[in-house]
Amino acid sequence: MKKLSARRRHPLAALVVLLLALAATGGLYAAFAPADKAQADVAAQSLAIDEGKRLFAVGCSSCHGINGQGSSEGPSLVGVGSAAVDFQVGTGRMPAQQPGAQVPRKPKIYTQGEIDQLAAYISSLGPGPIAPKPEQYNSTNPDDISKGGELFRTNCAQCHNFAGQGGALTKGKYAPSLEGVDAKHIYEAMQTGPQNMPSFPDSTMPEEQKKQIVAFVRHTTNDEPNPGGLTLGSLGPVTEGLFGWIFGLGTLIAVAIWVAAHTTKAKKS
Amino acid sequence: MSHDMSEDKLPEPHGSAGEVADHGNPFADPGLPAHEPRRTDIDERAAKRAERQVSLMFVISMIATIGFIASYVAIDPDRIVYIFPLGHVSALNFALGLTLGVALFMIGAGAVHWARTLMSDVEMPSERHPIEASDEVRNDVIEQFKTGAAESGFGRRKMIRNTLIGSMALVPLSGVVLLRDLGPLPEKKLQETGWREATPAKPLALVNMSTMQPMKPEDLVVGSLTFAMPEGLTTHDEDFQQRIAKDALMLVRIAPEDIKDDKSKDLGFEGILAYSKICTHVGCPISLYEQQTHHALCPCHQSTFDLADGARVIFGPAGHPLPQLKITTDDKGNLVATGDFEKPVGPSFWERAR
Numbered sequence: 001m002k003k004l005s006a007r008r009r010h011p012l013a014a015l016v017v018l019l020l021a022l023a024a025t026g027g028l029y030a031a032f033a034p035a036d037k038a039q040a041d042v043a044a045q046s047l048a049i050d051e052g053k054r055l056f057a058v059g060c061s062s063c064h065g066i067n068g069q070g071s072s073e074g075p076s077l078v079g080v081g082s083a084a085v086d087f088q089v090g091t092g093r094m095p096a097q098q099p100g101a102q103v104p105r106k107p108k109i110y111t112q113g114e115i116d117q118l119a120a121y122i123s124s125l126g127p128g129p130i131a132p133k134p135e136q137y138n139s140t141n142p143d144d145i146s147k148g149g150e151l152f153r154t155n156c157a158q159c160h161n162f163a164g165q166g167g168a169l170t171k172g173k174y175a176p177s178l179e180g181v182d183a184k185h186i187y188e189a190m191q192t193g194p195q196n197m198p199s200f201p202d203s204t205m206p207e208e209q210k211k212q213i214v215a216f217v218r219h220t221t222n223d224e225p226n227p228g229g230l231t232l233g234s235l236g237p238v239t240e241g242l243f244g245w246i247f248g249l250g251t252l253i254a255v256a257i258w259v260a261a262h263t264t265k266a267k268k269s
Numbered sequence: 270m271s272h273d274m275s276e277d278k279l280p281e282p283h284g285s286a287g288e289v290a291d292h293g294n295p296f297a298d299p300g301l302p303a304h305e306p307r308r309t310d311i312d313e314r315a316a317k318r319a320e321r322q323v324s325l326m327f328v329i330s331m332i333a334t335i336g337f338i339a340s341y342v343a344i345d346p347d348r349i350v351y352i353f354p355l356g357h358v359s360a361l362n363f364a365l366g367l368t369l370g371v372a373l374f375m376i377g378a379g380a381v382h383w384a385r386t387l388m389s390d391v392e393m394p395s396e397r398h399p400i401e402a403s404d405e406v407r408n409d410v411i412e413q414f415k416t417g418a419a420e421s422g423f424g425r426r427k428m429i430r431n432t433l434i435g436s437m438a439l440v441p442l443s444g445v446v447l448l449r450d451l452g453p454l455p456e457k458k459l460q461e462t463g464w465r466e467a468t469p470a471k472p473l474a475l476v477n478m479s480t481m482q483p484m485k486p487e488d489l490v491v492g493s494l495t496f497a498m499p500e501g502l503t504t505h506d507e508d509f510q511q512r513i514a515k516d517a518l519m520l521v522r523i524a525p526e527d528i529k530d531d532k533s534k535d536l537g538f539e540g541i542l543a544y545s546k547i548c549t550h551v552g553c554p555i556s557l558y559e560q561q562t563h564h565a566l567c568p569c570h571q572s573t574f575d576l577a578d579g580a581r582v583i584f585g586p587a588g589h590p591l592p593q594l595k596i597t598t599d600d601k602g603n604l605v606a607t608g609d610f611e612k613p614v615g616p617s618f619w620e621r622a623r
Contacts, residue, residue, distance in 0.1 A: 151479055196559035196561045204477055204489060209479055225358065226356065227358060264307040264309065264386055265307055266305070266306055266308045
């Protein structure tokens with residue numbers, strides 16, 4: 001100590017003190033500040049996971065197993081990712097009402113906050129497709145809509161109909177109508193392949209193309225006017241033929257009956 | 270209308286004309302009921318009014334036709350209007366349909382009204398008569414036929430008869446020969462597809478029809494569906510539609526333990542199976558794939574194929590499984606085909622081997 005204090009007036013003493021002070025400040029900052037932030041993130045994340053686990057135990061575990069490992073009633077959820085949870089719970093399909101050919105869309109039961117917590121828990125079980133952000137699926141660019149139409153007709157229209165009206169599959173299963181479905185949920189369905197729908201992962205259908213397909217579906221089911229008049233569900237010749245036979249021919253028959261029912265004779269018989 | 274007409278112009282009610290004359294015979298012909306005149310037959314004012322009504326309908330038709338031409342000229346084809354209950358529709362289409370419909374309907378309605386009110390409606394019976402000819406005519410015709418047969422010597426000169434029959438039988442052959450001009454013979458076109466250009470030495474890459482890029486096996490996850498076509502084919506090719514109608518592939522990836530057919534598993538690559546997208550019934554594109562049941566459904570006639578079992582037909586009219594293309598990877602790790610389908614793709618045909 002004595003040695004040190006003896007050199008306190010050395011010309012370089014100030015520099016040494018300055019360096020020490022800087023190193024201490026920097027070191028302390030490095031030791032505390034980011035750690036606080038990271039801890040806060042981890043804390044929030046683990047809180048969400050804990051909350052999600054609690055919700056899962058109440059609402060989902062009877063079919064999917066207490067740890068999401070699956071059972072005879074429901075598949076394993078390890079590795080399905082947050083996109084699958086957001087789709088299934090966000091469209092009200094899960095929790096399912098009853099077993100059957102297909103679980104239908106219905107009003108959702110959980111709030112978006114709870115869905116995010118469930119998604120956080122399921123994501124913690126294993127990596128999987130991540131729920132998209134709005135900039136990944138929101139586009140009203142006419143270019144995107146046009147390219148999305150081509151992609152939709154190549155990849156989706158065989159089941160969901162050229163206008164996104166849906167259609168029948170085998171043994172009571174069906175491709176649902178895309179009318180009124182959130183852009184995010186359409187995107188997630190392509191990512192994850194819910195129920196019997198095949199998936200279209202980013203490796204075979206890049207994010208940009210998914211965005212274009214969503215843009216097309218939103219446009220064609222919401223905004224697009226129909227120059228021809230009544231769409232009759234855009235189901236094609238079956239409904240159009242039925243309409244023609246029932247209402248077209250029906251009107252003609254009604255007119256014919258009306259004409260015949262009104263005699264021109266001077267004396268009513 | 271009736272108040273316009275004075276009672277004295279009405280005809281006397283007819284009494285016995287329509288009644289059965291012979292009470293002893295319940296099946297006696299009652300005869301025709303007496304003709305009843307129409308208002309327009311007995312009241313000149315009613316006839317004039319009907320004439321004006323018919324003319325009015327024809328005039329409305331004319332106005333509608335002028336309206337059709339005017340809308341065609343005046344309305345912008347891109348204009349969209351809201352019309353209940355049709356929704357947002359093209360103003361031009363709506364106007365054209367409405368005016369043409371009114372124009373045609375009014376011609377018809379006018380004609381019907383004209384016929385009902387003004388053209389004569391007096392019943393004119395036309396009695397039926399026997400269809401059979403009289404015995405005299407029949408005998409005469411038979412006699413003429415026999416005379417003709419005897420004079421021609423058809424029965425006596427057998428050589429003429431036989432050569433005539435022969436020449437008549439051969440004439441249709443010229444028509445059969447001309448069928449050859451319908452086009453070139455199909456040769457092996459039905460048996461092979463664009464994938465025939467692939468060989469083990471020079472394989473053809475499978476091109477993803479969404480990205481138009483070759484694929485690696487790790488790009489395809491279990492449960493995914495991807496459509497592919499051969500490398501070198503582009504959508505701008507002149508014969509693209511003809512070629513894609515035979516070359517189109519659907520790629521599915523099934524967990525290897527779920528694949529029931531060993532041969533199908535060998536033709537695939539690590540559970541990635543490449544099936545023809547063309548239904549073997551009448552050639553519809555078939556890709557309604559259910560990833561949990563591994564069934565592919567054809568939308569045309571509901572033929573269902575189990576893609577986990579060599580595309581066996583499990584329902585519907587299709588007669589053959591979907592042909593499967595043998596795939597592997599090349600030195601760049603891309604999925605490639607090394608040859609054509611083993612079986613012809615698409616619907617059955619005459620020379621197709623079982």
